[in-house]
Amino acid sequence: xxxxxxxxxxxxxxxxxxxxxxxxxxxxxxxxxxxxxxxxxxxxxxxxxxxxxxxxxxxxxxxxxxxxxxxxxxxxxxxxxxxxxxxxxxxxxxxxxxxxxxxxxxxxxxxxxxxxxxxxxxxxxxxxxxx
Numbered sequence: 001x002x003x004x005x006x007x008x009x010x011x012x013x014x015x016x017x018x019x020x021x022x023x024x025x026x027x028x029x030x031x032x033x034x035x036x037x038x039x040x041x042x043x044x045x046x047x048x049x050x051x052x053x054x055x056x057x058x059x060x061x062x063x064x065x066x067x068x069x070x071x072x073x074x075x076x077x078x079x080x081x082x083x084x085x086x087x088x089x090x091x092x093x094x095x096x097x098x099x100x101x102x103x104x105x106x107x108x109x110x111x112x113x114x115x116x117x118x119x120x121x122x123x124x125x126x127x128x129x130x131x
Contacts, residue, residue, distance in 0.1 A: 043092050045071040049079055050087040055130060057089050068092075 042064040048057035060079045065071035071090040080088065099107050 042066050043094070045075070045090045046093055046096065047071075047075040047079055048089040048091070049075075049085040051084055052086055057087065062093065065090075 043066075045063055045065055045068075046059060047061050047063060049060045050057045063071065063074050063078060065074050068090060071092075072088060075088050075090055076085075079085065
């Protein structure tokens with residue numbers, strides 16, 4: 001087979017083997033050079049762990065996983081290696097809605113006028129325990 005008989009983008013190596021030229025997107029130079037940027041990424045999950053002596057979960061990090069069960073198993077392996085956790089929550093990041101830090105004055109301002117919301121006016125009985 002002669003080089004003229006090969007489809008466009010192909011040539012023969014000196015050993016006579018056919019050689020395919022990379023598509024233009026792979027031959028680019030830049031941050032994404034040589035990487036497949038069209039691939040799908042697994043969803044991002046936020047991980048919360050409750051410690052042995054704690055009453056609440058705290059955010060410990062994030063990870064990628066295909067589903068909730070895989071996220072739980074990966075979170076267990078990554079964030080509780082020293083057996084410090086007793087409970088793990090995983091939440092898909094796109095399910096979290098957060099306030100905008102720049103709007104904190106307007107967003108939190110209304111609670112200052114409602115002093116009844118502060119627990120300083122209530123006596124908590126000893127029988128209630130930790131709250």
